[in-house]
Structure formats: C-alpha cells, structure tokens
Amino acid sequence: MSNRVKLKSAFKAAFPHTIPIFAGFWFLGMTYGIYMNVSGFSFWYPMLMSLTIFAGSAEFVAVNMLLGAFNPIQALTMTLMINARHLFYGISMLDKYHGNGLKDIYLIFGMCDESFSINYTADIPADVDRGWFMFFVTLLNHCYWFFGATLGGIFGSLIHFNTEGLDFVMTAMFVVIFMEQWMKEKNHISALVGIGVSLLCLIGFGSENFIIPAMAGILGVLTLLRRPLEKSEICDGGEA
Amino acid sequence: MTMTFTQQMITIGMVVLGTMLTRFVPFIVFPAGKDTPKYIQYLGKVLPAAVFGLLVVYCLKNVSLFAGSHGIPEMISIAAVIGLHLWKRQMLLSIAGGTVCYMLLVQFVF
Numbered sequence: 001m002s003n004r005v006k007l008k009s010a011f012k013a014a015f016p017h018t019i020p021i022f023a024g025f026w027f028l029g030m031t032y033g034i035y036m037n038v039s040g041f042s043f044w045y046p047m048l049m050s051l052t053i054f055a056g057s058a059e060f061v062a063v064n065m066l067l068g069a070f071n072p073i074q075a076l077t078m079t080l081m082i083n084a085r086h087l088f089y090g091i092s093m094l095d096k097y098h099g100n101g102l103k104d105i106y107l108i109f110g111m112c113d114e115s116f117s118i119n120y121t122a123d124i125p126a127d128v129d130r131g132w133f134m135f136f137v138t139l140l141n142h143c144y145w146f147f148g149a150t151l152g153g154i155f156g157s158l159i160h161f162n163t164e165g166l167d168f169v170m171t172a173m174f175v176v177i178f179m180e181q182w183m184k185e186k187n188h189i190s191a192l193v194g195i196g197v198s199l200l201c202l203i204g205f206g207s208e209n210f211i212i213p214a215m216a217g218i219l220g221v222l223t224l225l226r227r228p229l230e231k232s233e234i235c236d237g238g239e240a
Numbered sequence: 241m242t243m244t245f246t247q248q249m250i251t252i253g254m255v256v257l258g259t260m261l262t263r264f265v266p267f268i269v270f271p272a273g274k275d276t277p278k279y280i281q282y283l284g285k286v287l288p289a290a291v292f293g294l295l296v297v298y299c300l301k302n303v304s305l306f307a308g309s310h311g312i313p314e315m316i317s318i319a320a321v322i323g324l325h326l327w328k329r330q331m332l333l334s335i336a337g338g339t340v341c342y343m344l345l346v347q348f349v350f
Contacts, residue, residue: 020335049252055259062255070247072254079258085291086259090266091280092288098272111263113295120288165343168317171299172338175321176331178292190286194293207301214297218290219283226282 010132017122018140021114024169025144031167032059033152039063043153050149054142055112058082059149081212088215089116096120100131110138112145114170117177187232193221309350317342 033046041063053059058079065075089111090097096119097107107119119134182191201214222229243251270276276284303311321338328334 016332019332023339049255052252052256053259058255058259062252065251065255066243066248068242070243070251072250075251075254076258079255080262083259083262085294086262087266088287088291090263091270091284092291094266094270094276094280094284097267104267108263108267109260117292117295165313165346166339168314168342169335169339171296171314172317172321172335172342174292174295174299175318175338176325176334178296179322179325180331181289181292185289188289190289191293194290195297196293197290198294198297202297202301210301211294211298214294218287218294222283222286222290223279226279229286230282 006129007132009127010129011136013125013128014133014136015140017118018137018144020169020173021118021141022144023166024114024173025141026148027166027169028056029145029148030152032056032063033149033154034156035060035152036063036149037153037156039067041066041153043150043156046149046153047146050146051142054110054145055083055086056145084212084215085113086111086116089113089120092116092120096130096134100134103131103135107134107138110142112141114173115141117174121177121180187229189225189229190222193225194218197221309346313342313345313350316345 029050032050033043036046036049037043045066046059049059049062053062061078061082062075065071065078090108093108093111093116097104097111100107107115115138118137122133122137124130124133178191182188185191197217198210198214201210201217204210205213270280300311300314303314305311317338320341321334324337325331325334
C-alpha cells in the first residue's frame with residue numbers, strides 16, 4: 001500500500017468517530033474562548049493555550065490562575081490534581097501507544113478524555129493502519145478544540161444564539177462509550193466499581209473534590225479484587 | 241490583571257508541564273523495552289471500564305437532584321441515549337438523539 005493510500009484510508013476511518021467531538025469541542029472550545037475574551041485576554045491566549053495544553057478542564061481553571069496572584073507551584077499542583085486521571089489512561093494505553101514511531105509522542109501529548117476513549121474502544125478495520133488511525137483521531141480532536149477556542153476568543157462577544165444544552169453531547173458520548181465497553185466485556189465488576197465508587201465519592205466529597213478520592217477508591221477496590229477478577233478472566237476489555 | 245507578561249507565560253508553562261506529566265509518566269516509568277509488572281498489566285486491562293464509569297459521573301457532577309430541574313432532563317436524555325443505542329447501536333445516532341432531546345428539554349420544558 002502506498003503511503004498516500006494508507007493515510008487516506010486511515011483518515012476516512014477515523015473521521016466519523018470524531019464527529020461527536022466536532023460538535024462538542026466546537027461548542028466547549030468556543031465557550032472557553034469567549035470566557036477568555038470576557039476575562040480580558042486577547043484571542044491569541046486561548047489560541048496558544050488550546051494548542052499547547054489541550055486539556056479542557058485544566059484550561060478553564062487556568063483562566064482563574066491567570067487572573068489571580070502569581071503562584072507557579074500552585075498552578076502546577078492544581079493541574080496535576082485536575083489531570084491525574086490521565087495516569088489511568090496511560091496505563092491502559094501502554095500497548096496501543098507503542099510501536100507507532102514518532103506518532104507515539106503526539107498520541108501521548110494529545111491523550112485527552114475523548115481521544116483516549118475513542119482510541120481505546122474503536123474497532124479499527126483490519127486494512128487500516130492503527131497508528132495513523134489513532135493519530136488522525138487525536139489530530140482532528142486537537143484541531144476542533146483549537147479552532148473553537150480561537151474563534152471564541154476572536155468573536156467572543158458577538159455571538160448570540162441558543163446553544164443551551166449542546167454540551168450534553170459529551171455526556172451522551174461517554175454514556176455510549178461506557179455501553180460499548182459494557183457490551184464487549186464478559187463481566188461487569190470493573191464498570192460497576194467505576195460507577196459506584198465515583199458516585200459515593202461525589203456524594204461524600206462534592207463535585208469539586210471527588211476525582212482524586214474516586215481514583216484512589218477505584219484503584220483500591222480493583223487491587224483487592226485482583227485475584228477473583230483474574231481468575232474469572234474478565235480481562236477481555238477492548239481488544240485484549 | 242496583576243501578573244506581568246512573563247509571569248503569565250510561566251503560569252501557562254506550568255499548566256502545560258502538569259498536563260504533560262500526567263500523560264507521559266506511565267510511558268516513561270514502564271518503557272516498551274522492559275517487562276511491565278504483572279500488577280500494572282492487570283490494571284491496564286481492568287481500569288478502562290471503571291474509568292468510563294468515572295467519566296460518566298464526572299460529566300454529571302454538577303447535576304443537583306434537590307434543586308433546579310432535579311436532574312430530570314439528564315435522566316430522560318440518558319435513557320434516550322441508552323434506548324437508541326440498544327435499538328440501533330449506531331454511536332452517532334444515539335449521541336445526536338440524546339443531545340437533541342436534552343436541548344429541547346432544557347430550552348422548552350424546564
């Protein structure tokens with residue numbers, strides 16, 4: 001297969017998977033750009049930040065950091081806390097994001113919630129190059145976010161139309177991804193642990209602080225369940 | 241704005257650094273050439289299902305059951321997503337259907 005054909009087929013296979021992200025990121029990115037705009041920043045701030053950070057929630061929090069007093073250590077620790085869930089993605093992607101040459105570096109750089117979820121669960125056709133498929137998923141998502149944020153930053157205050165509720169597209173996507181995973185696995189213990197522990201922590205710690213305790217709880221419960229889970233061979237999630 | 245330009249760039253740099261650390265650390269600690277410990281391999285297999293559950297909860301974290309619309313539009317729309325997906329199993333249809341349902345509910349009903 002020539003390189004051009006290979007790229008083309010990977011792009012064609014990847015694009016449909018990113019359509020929900022197109023809707024979601026365009027909207028969230030714009031919201032972020034508008035937020036930066038009304039906070040008094042020129043459009044090139046959201047442009048630069050959407051390009052280099054590419055982690056939605058951290059970027060929203062960064063706006064507040066930029067408006068406050070200079071505290072780089074706090075900026076670093078806050079970001080580590082908000083994005084700690086990426087550690088779990090990395091552990092899950094050790095095999096997939098390996099052996100794709102230099103593309104691996106970009107795949108890891110761009111491993112946001114959405115890129116990870118698609119690249120982990122997508123059934124990539126056998127005749128499509130896996131590395132390039134995952135590369136295009138990540139690149140397209142990155143572009144949507146970048147253009148959304150930049151346009152929001154430029155046109156921020158001029159836009160008026162009723163998009164209330166459009167952000168639900170992200171929730172809907174994660175529900176579908178959760179269901180796809182659910183339909184693939186033989187045993188649902190891990191999925192139920194994820195939902196259950198997260199809900200308990202949300203109730204116990206509140207919406208601002210529940211992620212880290214939820215991660216610790218999930219890790220703890222799954223570690224305790226290691227023997228029974230390995231015995232029942234549930235380890236068939238995704239493609240494994 | 242109280243920060244100087246340099247301070248702003250350092251702050252943004254710190255957010256970039258923090259994000260990159262959380263993304264690259266697993267790949268640096270468990271490089272391809274070396275054998276990944278069995279425990280980490282196990283986690284790599286069971287974590288995704290739990291993480292997708294966490295992400296669903298994360299998306300709904302600001303829904304209040306005891307105020308506003310009591311989470312009813314969210315519940316109806318998630319039921320629509322699940323119903324559509326069980327029926328047709330077309331990702332885009334399920335996502336679009338659920339989102340349109342939610343937008344109609346929050347704009348016209350609640």
